[in-house]
Amino acid sequence: MVVAAAQVKKVGVIGAGTMGHGIAQAYAQEGYQVTITDVSKSALTGVKDRVKSNLETIAREGLIPQSEIEKILARITVVDSLENAVRDADFVTEAVFEDLPTKTKIFHEMDKFCSPECVLASNTSSFPMTQIASQMERPERAIVTHWMNPPYLVPLVEVVPGEKTSAETYQTAYEILVKIKKVPVKVQKEILGFLINRIQTAMNREVYYLLEAGVASAEDIDRAVVTSLGFRLAFLGPLLVRDLAGLDVDCKVADTILPELDSSTQANRLLKDLVKRGDYGAKTGKGFFSYTPESLAEIIRERDRRFIHLLKELY
């Protein structure tokens, strides 16, 4: 038997990077005591500052009162080992590098150190829980909860059970995500990339192709998508959009355009060249666009401000 969502008091987070610190924040914001760890000292020392900065933006936009910031931060405890992070936890989320052997080892260790009732979730972007849990004695308590960046703002969390995940584990994971005001969606098959990474990768393959072929500039491709697909998709799903437009039209358009679309089964050459040069995007100061620390901070601030407006409007 695993813990019921209503009984969860303490949450553990393994990995304090882009996703881990934000997942810890999302639980702490809703009143949970959170213990977080990482193998990197700098990641650990930076956790509270990163969370504080996120909370200040959220408070500025009126999503939480300013007076809550210190209380939320006080609920997050930074510890220096996996064992200390999970020993007393009722629900743990792992968010370390996307590396299967690392995740498999962590789940094996957590299985030993956690209480038998504790639910163990992975934020993997791609690996099936059946593989991650392969060394566990109690694989029935392991499940994928796949968040999106920034995790404290984007509502969706994909919930993907493995072959041995129990119905109780699924229920606890689903209900705790609802309690912290997320929108969990069940992925019924252990398909590589789950739902959203498959859809996003399919779109991006064509985006990279159009850029490489010189059909439009990077700025114009982004502007076109934001002011059309992005505008609609914030409120309507792609299937409802098609229903409203008329499936007969969609069928004709698909038959005409699909044979022309990029169908390559590898990352686009343009993307590979950027990565080979060390241009990883915002984190290195250059990708499709260029960034200074100041311009990046402004982009993130503006992104979060707009996401918060959308959150208030929609959820």
Ligand SMILES: NC(=O)c1ccc[n+]([C@@H]2O[C@H](COP(=O)([O-])OP(=O)(O)OC[C@H]3O[C@@H](n4cnc5c(N)ncnc54)[C@H](O)[C@@H]3O)[C@@H](O)[C@H]2O)c1
């Ligand atoms: N970045 C995204 O947009 C995004 C979105 C959804 C899911 N994910 C998934 O979330 C996970 C984390 O991604 P991220 O973007 O936060 O990566 P990141 O590189 O920002 O952070 C990963 C952290 O894990 C730590 N780590 C590595 N091995 C560890 C170990 N054995 N024990 C404890 N800590 C360890 C690293 O020191 C690092 O701080 C990955 O599985 C990724 O695929 C990422």
